[in-house]
Amino acid sequence: MTTRVAIVGGTGKLGGVIREVVEAEEGYEVFAVLGSRSDLAELDGADLVIDASTPAVSIDVVRAAIERGINVLVGTSGGRTSASPSSCARGRCRSLLPSIEIVEAHRETKVDSPSGTAVRTAELIAAAREEIGPVQSPHVDQRARGQQVASVPIHSLRRPGVIARQETVLSGAGESLSIVHDTIDPTTAYAPGIRIAIAAALEARGVVVGRRRHQRMKTRIAVGLMTVLLLLYIVLAGQRSVVLLASGDGVGIAMGVALIVLPLIALWAIGRELWFGVRAQKLGEILDAEGALPHEEVALRPSGRATRDDADALFPAYRADVEQHPGDWRAWYRLGVAYDASGDRRRAREAVRTAIALEKSDRPAA
Ligand SMILES: NC(=O)C1=CN([C@@H]2O[C@H](COP(=O)(O)OP(=O)(O)OC[C@H]3O[C@@H](n4cnc5c(N)ncnc54)[C@H](O)[C@@H]3O)[C@@H](O)[C@H]2O)C=CC1
Ligand SMILES: O=C(O)C1=N[C@H](C(=O)O)C[C@H](O)C1
16 A cells, blocks of 8 residues: 655655655555645645644644644754754763763754754763762853753754754763764755655554654553542542441451452552652653663564563663673663563562662662
8 A cells, every 4th residue: 555645845855855865665655745834734635744844833733633633744943843853861870071062063954943853862861870960050141142942042044955964962071072963965864764764653542752752641640540530539439448347247347448458559559659650660761861761682482572582682782781780770671671571570560679779779869
């Protein structure tokens, strides 16, 4: 089946690159190209919408696609849904180099500042530094010191002749580290990412920023509903148990106690699971932002789990890491991910529980 792609902003620079990629990609066809004079009704009949327009228009494009039940991939920067690659998200250098600033340069006609890439980089830096606090940027009253995003100052230059350039400067006492990304040829630079994104966008459910998923809402609603129902049950069972406890009969009293104790145990177990889920997710996000999650390519079974051979091949390195650094929550978390990949949920949970406990004990007392 051919995927019919509608490109909003398809007459622009990025849109032109996207058109070339879609036309060349097997299984895809350019179904519609929308520009500033087009009507969003032209999206009707598309299987995938790609937005490469302007920040002012982007949100309407997303709404129009959602209303039609069409998945939408947003390349436009400057809105809350922008997703761009980052040049620096590693947490490893964070404590040694406490001052971090971003300098980005784009063409003079770019309408959004700071660039979406710079904003995303700042957010990822802040996420990676969560445990040690914001970067050193004490200037809150000097506009020339840049716009602070998640405490990271961003300086935007708009210059003729520049395509896209970002420098992330990390500085410490007597040293500095610069990470520079330059776009030299947009077509060759962006095409591989566009290919990955259009394939992922067709499969995506919910909102996905970059390659990370943000689909927790449904789970939260289900857990919230369960907790409300359980609380209701506890109130009703509590009333019943008061009657039984007051009956003076031995069996009645035992039933009254059970009626109130058992749901309380269930509530405690749900709370414990919820806490586990929240912390496991948080630690996973920290490692992801640091680029420190296991990244080996493994063959997957239809269930989405790694094949036994590939999963077994992963273990020695992660187990050895834990043996060498038994107090390092990151090593334990990675071992948990390796267990999970092999389908050993019990050991995966044990390892992640250890990681959560170690991370908690690492945190400075409030
Ligand atoms: N995520 C990434 O890695 C990248 C993102 N971008 C972003 O993509 C966006 C587009 O950039 P360029 O192609 O360089 O800009 P451009 O100015 O060349 O193209 C903008 C396009 O939007 C269209 N447009 C404007 N108003 C419209 C409306 N009301 N309805 C439909 N279409 C409308 C224009 O006709 C034009 O085709 C920018 O936000 C830019 O920052 C660009 C390159 C890479
Ligand atoms: O040309 C642009 O506009 C670009 N914008 C992106 C952003 O805002 O992050 C980055 C891209 O490399 C070029």
